[in-house]
Amino acid sequence: MSxxxxxxxxxxxxxxxxxxxxxxxxxxxxxxxxxxFEDVVGRKPGEVVKGFCLLEPTLEExxxxxxxxxxxxxYPKDSFYIAFKLGLSVGKRLLEFGVGSGASTAVFSQxxxxxxxxxxxxxxxxxxxxxWERFGLCKNVRLENVDFSIVELEEGxxxxxxxxxxxxxxxxxxxxxxxxxxxxFASILxxxxxxxxxxxSMEGLFCDVEVLEILHRPYKVNPDRLxxxxxxxxxxxxxxxxRKSM
Amino acid sequence: MSxxxxxxxxxxxxxxxxxxxxxxxxxxxxxxxxxxFEDVVGRKPGEVVKGFCLLEPTLEExxxxxxxxxxxxxYPKDSFYIAFKLGLSVGKRLLEFGVGSGASTAVFSQxxxxxxxxxxxxxxxxxxxxxWERFGLCKNVRLENVDFSIVELEEGxxxxxxxxxxxxxxxxxxxxxxxxxxxxFASILxxxxxxxxxxxSMEGLFCDVEVLEILHRPYKVNPDRLxxxxxxxxxxxxxxxxRKSM
Amino acid sequence: MSxxxxxxxxxxxxxxxxxxxxxxxxxxxxxxxxxxFEDVVGRKPGEVVKGFCLLEPTLEExxxxxxxxxxxxxYPKDSFYIAFKLGLSVGKRLLEFGVGSGASTAVFSQxxxxxxxxxxxxxxxxxxxxxWERFGLCKNVRLENVDFSIVELEEGxxxxxxxxxxxxxxxxxxxxxxxxxxxxFASILxxxxxxxxxxxSMEGLFCDVEVLEILHRPYKVNPDRLxxxxxxxxxxxxxxxxRKSM
Amino acid sequence: MSxxxxxxxxxxxxxxxxxxxxxxxxxxxxxxxxxxFEDVVGRKPGEVVKGFCLLEPTLEExxxxxxxxxxxxxYPKDSFYIAFKLGLSVGKRLLEFGVGSGASTAVFSQxxxxxxxxxxxxxxxxxxxxxWERFGLCKNVRLENVDFSIVELEEGxxxxxxxxxxxxxxxxxxxxxxxxxxxxFASILxxxxxxxxxxxSMEGLFCDVEVLEILHRPYKVNPDRLxxxxxxxxxxxxxxxxRKSM
Numbered sequence: 001m002s003x004x005x006x007x008x009x010x011x012x013x014x015x016x017x018x019x020x021x022x023x024x025x026x027x028x029x030x031x032x033x034x035x036x037f038e039d040v041v042g043r044k045p046g047e048v049v050k051g052f053c054l055l056e057p058t059l060e061e062x063x064x065x066x067x068x069x070x071x072x073x074x075y076p077k078d079s080f081y082i083a084f085k086l087g088l089s090v091g092k093r094l095l096e097f098g099v100g101s102g103a104s105t106a107v108f109s110q111x112x113x114x115x116x117x118x119x120x121x122x123x124x125x126x127x128x129x130x131x132w133e134r135f136g137l138c139k140n141v142r143l144e145n146v147d148f149s150i151v152e153l154e155e156g157x158x159x160x161x162x163x164x165x166x167x168x169x170x171x172x173x174x175x176x177x178x179x180x181x182x183x184x185f186a187s188i189l190x191x192x193x194x195x196x197x198x199x200x201s202m203e204g205l206f207c208d209v210e211v212l213e214i215l216h217r218p219y220k221v222n223p224d225r226l227x228x229x230x231x232x233x234x235x236x237x238x239x240x241x242x243r244k245s246m
Numbered sequence: 247m248s249x250x251x252x253x254x255x256x257x258x259x260x261x262x263x264x265x266x267x268x269x270x271x272x273x274x275x276x277x278x279x280x281x282x283f284e285d286v287v288g289r290k291p292g293e294v295v296k297g298f299c300l301l302e303p304t305l306e307e308x309x310x311x312x313x314x315x316x317x318x319x320x321y322p323k324d325s326f327y328i329a330f331k332l333g334l335s336v337g338k339r340l341l342e343f344g345v346g347s348g349a350s351t352a353v354f355s356q357x358x359x360x361x362x363x364x365x366x367x368x369x370x371x372x373x374x375x376x377x378w379e380r381f382g383l384c385k386n387v388r389l390e391n392v393d394f395s396i397v398e399l400e401e402g403x404x405x406x407x408x409x410x411x412x413x414x415x416x417x418x419x420x421x422x423x424x425x426x427x428x429x430x431f432a433s434i435l436x437x438x439x440x441x442x443x444x445x446x447s448m449e450g451l452f453c454d455v456e457v458l459e460i461l462h463r464p465y466k467v468n469p470d471r472l473x474x475x476x477x478x479x480x481x482x483x484x485x486x487x488x489r490k491s492m
Numbered sequence: 493m494s495x496x497x498x499x500x501x502x503x504x505x506x507x508x509x510x511x512x513x514x515x516x517x518x519x520x521x522x523x524x525x526x527x528x529f530e531d532v533v534g535r536k537p538g539e540v541v542k543g544f545c546l547l548e549p550t551l552e553e554x555x556x557x558x559x560x561x562x563x564x565x566x567y568p569k570d571s572f573y574i575a576f577k578l579g580l581s582v583g584k585r586l587l588e589f590g591v592g593s594g595a596s597t598a599v600f601s602q603x604x605x606x607x608x609x610x611x612x613x614x615x616x617x618x619x620x621x622x623x624w625e626r627f628g629l630c631k632n633v634r635l636e637n638v639d640f641s642i643v644e645l646e647e648g649x650x651x652x653x654x655x656x657x658x659x660x661x662x663x664x665x666x667x668x669x670x671x672x673x674x675x676x677f678a679s680i681l682x683x684x685x686x687x688x689x690x691x692x693s694m695e696g697l698f699c700d701v702e703v704l705e706i707l708h709r710p711y712k713v714n715p716d717r718l719x720x721x722x723x724x725x726x727x728x729x730x731x732x733x734x735r736k737s738m
Numbered sequence: 739m740s741x742x743x744x745x746x747x748x749x750x751x752x753x754x755x756x757x758x759x760x761x762x763x764x765x766x767x768x769x770x771x772x773x774x775f776e777d778v779v780g781r782k783p784g785e786v787v788k789g790f791c792l793l794e795p796t797l798e799e800x801x802x803x804x805x806x807x808x809x810x811x812x813y814p815k816d817s818f819y820i821a822f823k824l825g826l827s828v829g830k831r832l833l834e835f836g837v838g839s840g841a842s843t844a845v846f847s848q849x850x851x852x853x854x855x856x857x858x859x860x861x862x863x864x865x866x867x868x869x870w871e872r873f874g875l876c877k878n879v880r881l882e883n884v885d886f887s888i889v890e891l892e893e894g895x896x897x898x899x900x901x902x903x904x905x906x907x908x909x910x911x912x913x914x915x916x917x918x919x920x921x922x923f924a925s926i927l928x929x930x931x932x933x934x935x936x937x938x939s940m941e942g943l944f945c946d947v948e949v950l951e952i953l954h955r956p957y958k959v960n961p962d963r964l965x966x967x968x969x970x971x972x973x974x975x976x977x978x979x980x981r982k983s984m
Contacts, residue, residue: 077327191963
């Protein structure tokens, strides 16, 4: 494989990363270093040109650097864990609402057999579609621009659900109904007040409730002066997991 | 689906979880509560019997509660992230050595097309096989009981590699050769000294090197008294990620 | 200085620490190593006898290893920070209630000029007195066994206050009155619900409100295999700081 | 007390804090709000003027907002803990080198009887002096502009030592000599490599060695939406504590 016109290219230099589409008019200028189309086309991944390492982006980089966003996204550090925690695999059907910019769906769709996704705001519905199409993602996702509470769904349809809305409480009973027996539930919430409200409402409907936070602590990559970076992301959200109970 | 003889059952009560095979002689005794075969057989997932919620286990629970281990395993909190970070998907071929108890392979094989795995110690080779067979995992994994350094492999064969050995340094050059251009590298190391040594040796062979730790902070699930648990796992290992460079 | 009969001795071996009073009948038995009165008396601090390093304890060790406790104490990791954050110094008068086992008072009294302390439960009142007397602490503390809400105090008496009761809300207005203009407020609370309630009640009475957690992450002391310990304390309490406003 | 010309004033609005000397020409302009000398003079601490809460600064605020710095300082979150951990009190004599901007000395001098401090670089020596004089701190500190390794000191002179230099190794033996039996040692180091080197060199000279990190996690102060702030300081330094052994 070598980079051709139209390919996505990840350019890494030091701790900086850039994600670009390789068009004829491609150019990247960092201080004294100017990279143009001719510098990149025909190169192999891993080649270093003018101090930039040329790579194919991973899903994490596509989401963090390529996805357009109009609101807080579910970060890969959280969605990677949620995907496995939900027990997703080829034979499983996932329900997801709201979809937002489509970042978490892009992760879940890699592990799940199919995803049925609902987004009530047209603006986000269009944004998610656009993000997925630009990067060729989510072929196994059925996305609808509709309020989840009015969608007609038969009972016991889903193996798992991911809820990412401000207030999940009004949807809880319907979520419970459309899940299979023992199915997996996950949600992400920014505040402790929301967590308290949600887990209180889940009593009697769900069992095996877990609440946790995931913290990533990055290091400076210097073998002779190894140490954490000065700053880290201190909070993205509280993760709530559970299983449908009866 | 309802639980039948021979099925795996996860039993959850409060913060305790038990993973059992449902045989005729099944019994679980917690304080005053005795659960027997007759109490569980025929029940649906999510049913609560004598205070135990009956569930099908997820992969995380199979690994944490079901896998036999003779050494430190790669915990799901780390392997779930590594799997996505390595860019694994249906079309990708992963190289992994050493395999240990087979916990990380069981995760990676869910996302990757195929995994070629090598374990030099016969004891661990047998253990990994046994763990996978007991839980029906890793059908797309080729595992060999051999020292990776003597395996004959053509160059540019793998899309990604996961290295989990005490000292990765002697294997680095061979790893580099069998990876495709720009392929993904990951390793987990318990000490800072090992991280310093590894990233020093990677200079010139790999680019986009990242070092990070993942911390999970669990909460007590009480809506009126929400707070973190008293203790948390403070360390499993430092994760090192990189891409093959030229 | 050398250890004499009646002295406190801290005995350190590996990661274990013991705090003992050196009586004639002193003995410490760890596996094969038996330490008796004769082994310790007359030795200097820092001497190593049969693998035990003999030391005079610091305040932290006295609190953690010597204080009798009937409830959760305020840990030194928190109280050391609170003491300075409250702006305590020789000329300052601190108000504290409830006192519990007296652990936090023992810290604050080192920095403050004087401490007026109130503990409503007689059991804790006696316990705190006992702990302080055993270790010669808190000479500048006036402790009373009384409900703070009925104590008659003139307004503007205190430079700072530390509140450690389950529900600080009923006391807030009185606290406000007995503080000087701009005086410092601190409290420690175990749950997020309590923090929400407290900071809501403080609106209009206090300014410069801060909420934070302090996490200590200990390392294994091995120069060739440096790494964090496996477990850490994940939570003691949320610290709330503020200044009296008007 | 009310604010007079020449006083230090801390001005707090939302999450922002400003530390100013109240001169005739004082002015603070934030968006539409202009605060002048006349707005502040004669006011009491805790009064709110045009949305600014007027306060006397604590030591932490003086250090963080008032101290001029030409290098990384020891942050109060670390020095507050070190001060108590060193067992400082009125009867104790502390040795400290290098002094840098004088931030840690300003903390230690509050608890210790006296501090003997050494700073080899004249630039920092002058800076520390200036910071202390501006804020009336460190009256019990003897500061000299000299290389600690050439200072003549009798043996067993100090109860405790704090070392804050890039490479403490060349000074270790001298430090050991001038400490009393069982005296307390503390140091702060930014990298894991330095920690490994230091604790290796301490073997045989010191016992009860501890290594730890202190992390502060601040919250947004909103009772109905309680959550950690988005970012936190991930690293200031590794703390090393020990006791002189023989």
